[in-house]
Amino acid sequence: MALTSKEVEHLAILSRLALTDEEKALFAGQMNDILEFADKFNQLDTDNVEPMVYVLPANNVFREDEVIPGPTRDELLTNASAVEEGYFKVPKIL
Amino acid sequence: MNREYETVVGLEVHVELKTKTKIFCSCSTEFGAEPNTQVCPGCAGFPGTLPVLNRKAVEYAIKTGLALNCEIAEVSKFDRKNYFYPDLPKAYQISQYYMPICKNGHLDIEVEETKKRIGITRAHLEEDAGKLVHQGTITSTEYSLVDLNRGGMALLEIVSEPDMRSAQEARAYLENLRAILLFAGVSDCKMQEGSLRCDANVSVRPRGQTELGTRVEIKNLNSFRALEKSIEYEVRRQINAIEDGEELIQETRTWDEEKQVTRAMRTKEDAQDYRYFPDPDLAPVYISQEWIAQVSESMTELPNQARQRLVNDCGLPEYDASILTLTPATLKFFDEAITKYNQPKIVSNWIMGELNRLLNVNNMEIEDSRLVAGDLVELLKLIDAGTISGKIAKTVFEEMFSTGKKPEEIIKEKGLLQISDEDTLKGMIDEIVAANPKVVEDYKNGKEKAFGFFVGQLMKATRGQANPAIVNKLLQERLSRE
Structure with missing residues (x-):
């Protein structure tokens, strides 16, 4: 199940990455290695095995519904690259 | 389509x-x-x-x-x-x-x-x-x-x-x-x-x-x-x-x-x-x-259960029941009103009619309004006692809705008491009959509309405050003497 260059391009778009043709070839190769490795799992007989839901032996980890105030707005926005009137400022979307 | x-x-x-x-x-x-x-x-x-x-x-x-x-x-x-x-x-x-x-x-x-x-x-x-x-x-x-x-x-x-x-x-x-x-x-x-x-x-x-x-x-x-x-x-x-x-x-x-x-x-x-x-x-x-059982026990009445209760216990039509159960606040208002005034259909008519109309016009929910169920009950009792007419009650209701004032207060302030005093009304009827001889002729010639004309004139003269039942009675007596 080798990845085609079209699929690599699709993934690049989803990840908002601009790739050169060399990079596309490089990543296609690397991703195919990963897929091949993961394919080894298919050699296991899992007919009577329930799909695993979670790796750790934990469940029902809850918080109670009580407010804990967060940082001030100035603190929150400290690391933002652009700010306007208390908002994060981002480039146009469409 | x-x-x-x-x-x-x-x-x-x-x-x-x-x-x-x-x-x-x-x-x-x-x-x-x-x-x-x-x-x-x-x-x-x-x-x-x-x-x-x-x-x-x-x-x-x-x-x-x-x-x-x-x-x-x-x-x-x-x-x-x-x-x-x-x-x-x-x-x-x-x-x-x-x-x-x-x-x-x-x-x-x-x-x-x-x-x-x-x-x-x-x-x-x-x-x-x-x-x-x-x-x-x-x-x-x-x-x-x-x-x-x-x-x-x-x-x-x-x-x-x-x-x-x-x-x-x-x-x-x-x-x-x-x-x-x-x-x-x-x-x-x-x-x-x-x-x-x-x-x-x-x-x-x-x-x-x-x-x-x-x-x-x-x-x-x-x-x-x-x-x-x-x-x-x-x-x-x-x-x-x-x-x-x-x-x-x-x-x-x-x-x-x-x-x-x-x-x-x-x-x-x-x-x-x-x-x-x-x-x-x-x-x-x-x-x-x-x-799941714990959550289930904490649950109160749901709309379909409430609808059934309104139909079975209060004798309301299905339609009324479905409107009154659209929000819990509406149902609460209804339930509160009927505990003090056990005429479910009358209460329902007021909620579905006047109240919903005013809520729609003002783009409000019932819980945002200043009206409380007890005040609607007071109003309904005033109508029953003949203190105000049903028509005036709508005016009073609108005022209650926008100001949150008690009905008696509004009636007193605006002088909206229903006129049931027969002598006062008789005097007014005499004047109207005397001023309109042609309509009296029409009435004697069997024109139904003529009677309505006199009622209308009297209501106009009293700004809608005349007690309609007494007006009808007195007017019939008066015209039969013509």
């Missing part, structure tokens, strides 16, 4: 749960706060933070599931839905894809006296996204501003089966769903504030065809009216396209409230590829039978 085609509608409803804090962090969910003042490193998507699930959100989801006759999952878990958008700081939304908390439910609707059961495919928990503010429109803006206060609020997405066959059925479904959510106490369901949001999947197919037509998803529906109008528009558009031999495409369209049309947003070609996978940061949720 073209009879050769059948409309098929399914709804996806997002409900903001009424938790005090967000679903995965302890930030407040208070509506209307200054931008970015209810945000912590967790819901801002800072690296190194971890989500911790709000127990109350799970409880509300179980409650909703029970109210919608769903199966509650024994094991439920969360997945990541990946996409880039500035209102989603982590670049993924935590949602439930593989193992939703509720599935296979239903709710019953009634349209034009036909009852129908609408299937509910699933209901799952997820986090809300932030809010974007554009300068001008989304396409013409130079840049956008992000407020993350709403980001991370607890949402329940409720997905119906494509079981609805008209815009009216879709509206009835949403109204019933809203009533159930309000009675269950899990959400405020304010469409204007966005705590209840609805997308509609609409397709048409030739009558008799079993496979579904090409489906269009309509977004941006923030009122019942918008839902109904947009489906009607979309069905017309799709039928016209088919009739003209055009091929419909599966796409997302937005409802343009101003122009009353749907407009294309994006097609399936650029449809999202969300690459769902289990969120390793969140442990699964195990829901025991004991927990």
